[in-house]
Amino acid sequence: MISARQLEVLSTVIEVGTTARAAELLAVSQPAISNMIRHTEDLIGFPLFHREHGRLTPTHEARHIAQEAQHLFMQQKRVESIVNELRGGTIGRLSIVATPSIGHGILPHVLSRFMEQRPKLQLSIELGSIDEINRRLVSGRADLGLSITPPRHSALSVHEVGAGRMMCVCPDGHELGLLDTISIADLNHVQHISYGTGTPLGQQIDKVFSERGLERRYFCEVRHTATALEMVRNGLGVALVDSFALIGQRHHGVTVRDTSPELPLNMHAVTSNLFPTSNLALRFQSFLADVLIGGPVQPGDTV
Amino acid sequence: MISARQLEVLSTVIEVGTTARAAELLAVSQPAISNMIRHTEDLIGFPLFHREHGRLTPTHEARHIAQEAQHLFMQQKRVESIVNELRGGTIGRLSIVATPSIGHGILPHVLSRFMEQRPKLQLSIELGSIDEINRRLVSGRADLGLSITPPRHSALSVHEVGAGRMMCVCPDGHELGLLDTISIADLNHVQHISYGTGTPLGQQIDKVFSERGLERRYFCEVRHTATALEMVRNGLGVALVDSFALIGQRHHGVTVRDTSPELPLNMHAVTSNLFPTSNLALRFQSFLADVLIGGPVQPGDTV
DNA sequence: GCATCTTTATAACTCAGGGTTATATCCATG
């Protein structure tokens, strides 16, 4: 079997005319070229060059082979470039499932920046509950899950990917907007949109309330922070919203304030142990982590 | 640079699922596969397989690479087959210049048999004088010259490729046809077509005549045996014709007889020293020699 | 006509990589 290297040497010698210049071009010594040519001729069984007056002139057969070899070199380069693109994560298919608050907040923002350097990427974005994230990951339909509350599943690996916190949002001009920091106790005295006690978010908030001997009171119960944020924007009341939902959003119409006490909240990247995690997914995960390490959104940020 | 071998191993492992079966298929040991995979992963910088429970499952990236590698394998096979075809002389371009007697006689016959096994061949056949043969060979416009009289040129190599002789042809029913062997002296007593004393053929015949104290007498002078043969066929007279012109011809209308004395005549293959002789030309040359070694045409042969 | 340059070929050696065998380890399974 004739090797790619042999074809490369053959082509180069034909191209540049002498073994010495071919050797220079291929960054090896001249005898290496001489030997390889002779070896190749022995292998294929007919001469590739005509030796005359101590010069080499390629035979028609050699030219024919070199011609055909060009296509092989093309293909070689193609494979090489695909390997490079796969390494750099600039190629491939990335399938993400995220909770709605992430999917509506930070995800499009980060994705658009991630895609800037990777125009060839194929994307698939799904939004869903923790259960949906679990299902898609264990069935291999998604590469990466993003969620605030980490799922518990033996076949899934969870990585903390960034720190955030709950923030209070109120409609512009709302009385709470006058304060720099809003105590959670204050929430009970205003029209307040919050999350069901059955939801992970609701439970986490409840825990803080009860630690302070408070009972959480709200006039409207929603499931997703995105919904709450939209209601606030329409002036229906105030709400606690995770900082991730605020990143990449224009805040016109709403005022964002820190809470007291702080309600820390981390974003988790989830991958399946049942399928190999694509290099691309890992790249996106660390890209996301890099963005989030800049710290959670600040009151007033428009990002 | 990732090698073809690495891609081959990668593809095979992905295809058959385990290193052991891949090793079997590639006829190497299992550790060889294991090492190559690991080495490849080190080289490209990201994992190609997910190790889990001591099993290998290919990553998306690995699948992608293997997919692309298929094209490279195709190309590899293509080059390989072209090398084989070049070796077997079943591909390429063959340009022959021959004298008219050869070109009209044996050449088409031998060529058609040569081409039977080589349907892809590109042919170029030219007929011409010795001078024309010389010119085309030294200028590189032809690979192989075929001639009875060997050309004299420092840049040309001549190989004897087959033995023949002069034969006497007469129209069917001609009085000479009654004899088994025709003495050259008999020719002077009938309507006789022959070659100018300036032509190589004429000179050779003249030599035999004069050795016997005879003077060659003919009523019609032609240059080529093919012309002479055609005239005989039309009943214009008898002629001496080289046996090569008779091979592959239907002899209806003419009778062929041996001469006394024998006038031996060899066919010569001529190649240029200025250009490498194509493998194909050499193949044809030996094919032709093989055909001719069957001996010259016999009286009555239709070949 | 002789020295020099260019070019290819040869010789003798080095070294890395792809191969080997033997064996360890891990897990699924009867």
Place this chain on the structure above:
DNA sequence: CATGGATATAACCCTGAGTTATAAAGATGC
């Protein structure tokens, strides 16, 4: 718990592609 199938590791071997040094043979220039 033993067994079988799978991958990985270790230690070794050998071929082949590379090296340097040098020879040989034409071209070239003074």
